[in-house]
Amino acid sequence: xxxxxxxxxxxxxxxxxxxxxxxxxxxxxxxxxxxxxxxxxxxxxxxxxxxxxxxxxxxxxxxxxxxxxxxxxxxxxxxxxxxxxxxxxxxxxxxxxxxxxxxxxxxxxxxxxxxxxxxxxxxxxxxxxxxxxxxxxxxxxxxxxxxxxxxxxxxxxxxxxxxxxxxxxxxxxxxxxxxxxxxxxxxxxxxxxxxxxxxxxxxxxxxxxxxxxxxxxxxxxxxxxxxxxxxxxxxxxxxxxxxxxxxxxxxxxxxxxxxxxxxxxxxxxxxxxxxxxxxxxxxxxxxxx
Amino acid sequence: xxxxxxxxxxxxxxxxxxxxxxxxxxxxxxxxxxxxxxxxxxxxxxxxxxxxxxxxxxxxxxxxxxxxxxxxxxxxxxxxxxxxxxxxxxxxxxxxxxxxxxxxxxxxxxxxxxxxxxxxxxxxxxxxxxxxxxxxxxxxxxxxxxxxxxxxxxxxxxxxxxxxxxxxxxxxxxxxxxxxxxxxxxxxxxxxxxxxxxxxxxxxxxxxxxxxxxxxxxxxxxxxxxxxxxxxxxxxxxxxxxxxxxxxxxxxxxxxxx
Numbered sequence: 001x002x003x004x005x006x007x008x009x010x011x012x013x014x015x016x017x018x019x020x021x022x023x024x025x026x027x028x029x030x031x032x033x034x035x036x037x038x039x040x041x042x043x044x045x046x047x048x049x050x051x052x053x054x055x056x057x058x059x060x061x062x063x064x065x066x067x068x069x070x071x072x073x074x075x076x077x078x079x080x081x082x083x084x085x086x087x088x089x090x091x092x093x094x095x096x097x098x099x100x101x102x103x104x105x106x107x108x109x110x111x112x113x114x115x116x117x118x119x120x121x122x123x124x125x126x127x128x129x130x131x132x133x134x135x136x137x138x139x140x141x142x143x144x145x146x147x148x149x150x151x152x153x154x155x156x157x158x159x160x161x162x163x164x165x166x167x168x169x170x171x172x173x174x175x176x177x178x179x180x181x182x183x184x185x186x187x188x189x190x191x192x193x194x195x196x197x198x199x200x201x202x203x204x205x206x207x208x209x210x211x212x213x214x215x216x217x218x219x220x221x222x223x224x225x226x227x228x229x230x231x232x233x234x235x236x237x238x239x240x241x242x243x244x245x246x247x248x249x250x251x252x253x254x255x256x257x258x259x260x261x262x263x264x265x266x267x268x269x270x271x272x273x274x275x276x277x278x279x280x281x282x283x284x285x286x287x288x289x
Numbered sequence: 290x291x292x293x294x295x296x297x298x299x300x301x302x303x304x305x306x307x308x309x310x311x312x313x314x315x316x317x318x319x320x321x322x323x324x325x326x327x328x329x330x331x332x333x334x335x336x337x338x339x340x341x342x343x344x345x346x347x348x349x350x351x352x353x354x355x356x357x358x359x360x361x362x363x364x365x366x367x368x369x370x371x372x373x374x375x376x377x378x379x380x381x382x383x384x385x386x387x388x389x390x391x392x393x394x395x396x397x398x399x400x401x402x403x404x405x406x407x408x409x410x411x412x413x414x415x416x417x418x419x420x421x422x423x424x425x426x427x428x429x430x431x432x433x434x435x436x437x438x439x440x441x442x443x444x445x446x447x448x449x450x451x452x453x454x455x456x457x458x459x460x461x462x463x464x465x466x467x468x469x470x471x472x473x474x475x476x477x478x479x480x481x482x483x484x485x486x487x488x489x490x491x492x493x494x495x496x497x498x499x500x501x502x503x504x505x506x507x508x509x510x511x512x513x514x515x516x517x518x519x520x521x522x523x524x525x526x527x528x529x530x531x532x533x534x535x536x537x538x539x540x541x542x543x544x545x546x547x
Contacts, residue, residue: 108440122445125442158544
């Protein structure tokens with residue numbers, strides 16, 4: 001891109017920013033390519049543009065390999081995009097920061113810490129615990145562990161836990177830090193169906209569905225369970241693979257607070273059907289191939 | 290006869306047979322240069338009873354612990370820094386790797402000329418010997434830490450120092466433990482060699498320690514049975530040291546499954 005074109009692009013971008021209301025997170029024309037240019041280059045994500053409003057619960061769904069995790073890593077500051085810009089509060093995302101908590105797909109629990117030690121980790125060693133004394137930290141850890149249903153397992157080490165329990169520890173660690181933005185990569189995937197439904201409810205409570213929109217945290221949540229996406233989301237971003245692109249953004253206008261009745265709502269079923277129709281062909285192709 | 294005792298009996302058969310053959314050969318040869326099992330037992334009782342052997346072992350152990358501590362105090366922080374920082378590793382690794390092939394015993398002449406034939410020279414040699422396995426294993430341990438754990442720490446906003454203390458150090462601990470165990474073995478090997486050589490230089494074994502004691506039995510009063518007692522003592526002490534370190538590591542790392 002020439003300097004003039006680039007300057008024009010910047011000017012256009014400034015105009016765009018003035019016209020849209022402020023976003024918590026912005027992804028502008030994000031692309032991510034791996035490998036040497038031209039030679040065996042893999043395009044993970046191409047021209048991905050999306051704003052996430054403050055207090056929004058955004059869910060990204062899509063088939064495997066569509067670059068969902070790449071998008072999340074860019075927002076977390078763990079990966080730099082090959083092109084495009086990622087912003088938080090209108091400032092470029094230069095690296096990881098404690099205001100953006102991440103729940104990793106492989107949990108990333110510290111094997112040398114107990115359940116308690118893992119949940120309390122960010123409070124003890126990171127800025128999330130600034131201004132909290134030991135008693136306040138313990139209270140937070142205890143209540144979070146209770147929330148995810150791990151009371152009684154505080155002194156166990158991760159290798160002593162099942163996959164589902166580890167996932168709950170990772171969830172508890174994220175929640176205990178109380179970040180402004182929660183970036184979650186398939187956080188409920190390893191749970192059994194019942195626990196999953198319970199934690200979906202809990203997640204909405206933690207996010208603040210009973211509070212006003214201004215008091216809610218901002219969530220970007222990856223899943224490939226469509227019903228989960230519709231149940232949780234304000235908006236569902238549907239991605240397609242090879243290369244990863246944003247195919248559609250679906251507004252989920254179901255009333256909040258959502259609960260078991262929501263799942264029985266015909267509108268809920270219709271939305272699930274609609275999203276499934278958007279990714280069905282690709283999902284079939286991926287399965288057959 | 291139960292199955293268990295049967296198995297023990299079969300396991301002991303060969304060692305006992307070898308001892309019997311050895312004893313018969315020693316008695317038959319009747320040379321003072323042939324160690325004989327029964328004489329070794331008597332020599333061991335003498336050396337332990339007189340307090341000479343316990344004293345020599347205590348002296349050697351003191352030097353090993355001192356030298357080992359010096360090595361660990363330098364090697365662990367250095368290894369962590371090398372493992373955590375490319376720049377540090379690029380600068381330090383060539384120096385470490387070019388000294389590593391130089392055996393501890395090869396720096397003995399320098400050690401004796403600089404520090405004399407006493408404890409400081411022995412401690413220096415032990416520290417030198419133990420340094421390399423500790424540093425190499427610590428570097429490997431610090432580098433092997435899962436990148437997602439470092440990412441998790443970064444997303445929680447941990448400072449570099451906090452990440453070192455709470456992620457890199459505990460993550461490298463199993464490898465550091467291996468390095469310490471190897472280092473302790475090497476240290477104990479080095480002390481015997483160093484004391485043998487220092488004992489020779491000191492002429493008469495004023496320097497003390499198990500190695501010097503062996504030198505006296507070898508050079509002054511040719512007593513092979515006593516030398517064998519010293520060899521067995523060296524092996525047993527090494528075993529106890531290793532088991533002690535292993536137990537300590539297990540206590541330090543309750544998370545690692547046995």
